[in-house]
Amino acid sequence: MRVPEFATVCGVDFSGARLAGRNIWVARAECRARGRLALVALDPLAALCGTAARAPCLAALVQLVRDSDAALWGFDCPFGLPLDLFPPGATWADQFAFVDQYGDDEAYQCGLDCVARTTRLPPGPLRSALHCRRQTDADAKAPFDAFHYRMIYQTFFGLRDVVRPLAAAPGTAVLPFQYRKLPRAKRVLVECCPASVLKRYGLPHQNYKQPKGGPLARVRRHTRHAILAQLGTWVALGDRHTRAVMRNPGGDALDAVLAAAGALRGFRAADHATIARHPRFPREGYMYL
Numbered sequence: 001m002r003v004p005e006f007a008t009v010c011g012v013d014f015s016g017a018r019l020a021g022r023n024i025w026v027a028r029a030e031c032r033a034r035g036r037l038a039l040v041a042l043d044p045l046a047a048l049c050g051t052a053a054r055a056p057c058l059a060a061l062v063q064l065v066r067d068s069d070a071a072l073w074g075f076d077c078p079f080g081l082p083l084d085l086f087p088p089g090a091t092w093a094d095q096f097a098f099v100d101q102y103g104d105d106e107a108y109q110c111g112l113d114c115v116a117r118t119t120r121l122p123p124g125p126l127r128s129a130l131h132c133r134r135q136t137d138a139d140a141k142a143p144f145d146a147f148h149y150r151m152i153y154q155t156f157f158g159l160r161d162v163v164r165p166l167a168a169a170p171g172t173a174v175l176p177f178q179y180r181k182l183p184r185a186k187r188v189l190v191e192c193c194p195a196s197v198l199k200r201y202g203l204p205h206q207n208y209k210q211p212k213g214g215p216l217a218r219v220r221r222h223t224r225h226a227i228l229a230q231l232g233t234w235v236a237l238g239d240r241h242t243r244a245v246m247r248n249p250g251g252d253a254l255d256a257v258l259a260a261a262g263a264l265r266g267f268r269a270a271d272h273a274t275i276a277r278h279p280r281f282p283r284e285g286y287m288y289l
Contacts, residue, residue, distance in 0.1 A: 001272045002183045006031055007070040011260025012061070013194070013252045014077035014162075016107065016153030021046030021057035025248075026064070027256035029235055035268075037235035037261060042244050042253055055104075058161040065187060066169055074192035074263025076255055077158035078146035079174065080285035082132045084124070085117045092177050092283050099160050111152030135280045140196040140287045163189070176286045179276040190263050190288040194255040197262035200289045203227055209251035216249065224254065234261040262289050 008030055015023035024045040029037035046052040049060035065073055081095050102110045118132045126133045133145045144151045166189060167174045173185035182188065198205035208223040210216055216224070224246060228237070235257060237245070245254045266288030275281050 001179070001276070003267075003272065004182070004185055004188065005070065006072045006188075006264070008068065009037055009072045009074070009260045009264045010065075010068070011074045011192070011256045011258065011263065012076060013255035013259060014075055014154050014158055015252075016054070016077075016155075016157035018054055019046075019052040020054040020157070021049065021052035023250065023252050024057065024061065025252040025256035026061075027253075027260045029257075029260050031264075032236075037264065039235055039237050039241050039257060039260075042241045042256065044252070054157065055161075058157065062162055062165050065166055065189070066172070068187050071187045072263060072267060073187065073189045074259040074266075074288070075158065075162075075189060076192060076194055076259045077154040077162075078134075078151065078285060079159070079163050079177070079189075079191045080134065080283070081114065081146050081155065081159075082126065082134045083280055083284045084121055084126065084132050085114055090283070096159065096164050099156055102156070107153050107156035108149070110156050111147045111149060114147035114152075134284045136191075136285055136287045140193060140289060141199050142193050142287070143195050146285075175288070176275045176278075176281045177283075179272065179282070182272075188267070190267060191285055192259045192263040192266060192289060193287055194258035194262065196287060197258050197289050198227065200262075201230065203230055208254065210249040213249045216246065221246070224251075227254065227258075231257065231261060234265065265289070 011027040013025045017023055026043055026045055028041040029039045032038050045057050049057055080092060086094055115130050118130055121127055126138055131145045137145055146155045163174060166172050171186035173181040174189045195205050204223045204226050207219050210220050270288055275286055
């Protein structure tokens with residue numbers, strides 16, 4: 001399968017919060033010699049579009065992607081829900097119809113309805129009493145399933161307001177759902193979970209986020225230095241961007257860089273033909289790590 005060459009790789013640490021622009025960070029790196037990346041921009045989305053409000057921020061993010069060329073985008077949000085929640089033969093497009101039933105203030109209810117569907121399922125390797133994972137969630141050791149209460153806002157608004165319009169955009173391939181568009185794509189979107197990237201490469205994946213804010217506690221500062229030591233072998237970070245990573249308490253800036261670097265490594269290592277033929281991945285999603 002022919003795949004495009006990328007000049008730019010971007011990572012997005014996504015949020016579905018009301019003031020999403022405060023928590024969404026975008027990392028942009030350029031591809032250099034020997035496959036290494038060089039980080040050239042690292043910003044909260046609010047700084048790029050002038051507002052933190054969710055709707056205009058997500059619209060601006062979609063436009064950023066559409067304006068890019070020869071670009072790979074790694075998004076830290078699920079691109080699909082578990083197939084088990086839907087009737088046999090359901091397609092990815094059926095998932096967009098499902099989320100369309102809910103309004104802006106009903107994302108949490110969407111998650112509750114996914115839990116209700118799960119309770120009616122027979123036991124299975126991807127299921128617990130209340131939750132159901134996609135195959136890729138299990139394979140990548142993702143922290144949460146796609147409709148966990150900590151994830152449902154990312155999944156809901158990511159699917160509805162970002163992934164769907166980009167899937168319909170000319171020159172854009174959203175993988176693994178649109179492999180037919182890949183050979184001629186000007187930009188490619190893949191799902192990449194920073195926590196799973198850290199686990200995949202044996203790096204610390206806990207105690208690097210400080211949601212309450214303030215100066216980093218000693219353990220979190222040391223953990224970030226350990227992550228950056230390895231990350232620096234994949235992507236060159238200048239002093240300014242390193243300071244941004246260390247001064248962002250929630251870890252969103254670091255996650256954006258991890259999403260970029262992890263997505264590129266995952267895309268290059270992927271057996272694209274096998275993923276495209278898989279019985280689940282092209283209908284519920286796949287993490288490129």
